[in-house]
Amino acid sequence: MRVDIVSLFPGISQSVLAESIIGRAQKRFIVNIRHINLREYAADTRLTVDDCPFGGGAGMLLKPDVIFKCLEDLKDTGSYAALMCPQGRPFNQEIAYKLSKTEHIILFCGHYEGIDERARQVLFDDELSLGDFVLTNGVIAAAVMADAVIRLLPGVLGKDESSVDESFGREPLLEYPHFTRPDSFSAMAVPDTLLSGDHGDVERWRKEQRLIRTAARRPDILRQYMETR
Numbered sequence: 748m749r750v751d752i753v754s755l756f757p758g759i760s761q762s763v764l765a766e767s768i769i770g771r772a773q774k775r776f777i778v779n780i781r782h783i784n785l786r787e788y789a790a791d792t793r794l795t796v797d798d799c800p801f802g803g804g805a806g807m808l809l810k811p812d813v814i815f816k817c818l819e820d821l822k823d824t825g826s827y828a829a830l831m832c833p834q835g836r837p838f839n840q841e842i843a844y845k846l847s848k849t850e851h852i853i854l855f856c857g858h859y860e861g862i863d864e865r866a867r868q869v870l871f872d873d874e875l876s877l878g879d880f881v882l883t884n885g886v887i888a889a890a891v892m893a894d895a896v897i898r899l900l901p902g903v904l905g906k907d908e909s910s911v912d913e914s915f916g917r918e919p920l921l922e923y924p925h926f927t928r929p930d931s932f933s934a935m936a937v938p939d940t941l942l943s944g945d946h947g948d949v950e951r952w953r954k955e956q957r958l959i960r961t962a963a964r965r966p967d968i969l970r971q972y973m974e975t976r
Contacts, residue, residue: 831885
């Protein structure tokens with residue numbers, strides 16, 4: 748897979764995604780992440796990428812000519828281009844799974860007051876948001892989304908099944924509680940079921956705990972889950 752992250756501050760995503768599991772995935776050539784500075788596509792010597800909005804108002808907008816030049820250069824047949832935008836649809840695990848099947852992803856990071864509407868209407872396959880809040884720039888969101896997608900690629904995690912039973916995995920329920928040694932700590936004991944050696948009981952306990960935790964923390968997810976049963 749190739750992931751292109753286009754921003755004005757490529758150092759942010761580069762530093763975050765160079766570490767840990769995603770960093771190792773790059774060294775093993777499972778994924779090729781390119782951190783592209785939008786200013787490379789500016790036409791003037793000052794590397795201008797933004798200008799004042801027509802009609803007035805606070806802030807600056809990224810210019811359409813620069814964005815068009817950038818996306819037209821990066822796109823290939825089958826490329827998926829998404830705009831990081833607070834107005835976009837909320838990013839979730841289902842979207843991450845779909846994107847993990849895509850060969851080439853372009854994550855374009857908005858800055859300042861956003862981008863010229865003409866570029867928004869023509870160039871992007873999707874608009875994605877981390878949630879109902881505003882960040883200083885889209886590169887932080889892009890790094891998060893890239894991490895969520897790349898960890899689903901075969902061979903990235905130590906065991907591929909690690910991504911199956913976690914929160915929002917194969918079943919849209921929150922993950923069950925985990926325990927490790929010692930089995931008793933500060934008067935708190937590990938549930939007997941997990942120490943029993945009975946794999947059937949363990950699986951039933953875990954399923955029950957997923958339902959209990961989801962009901963307590965995300966009843967909206969539980970309702971959707973029950974409707975599909």
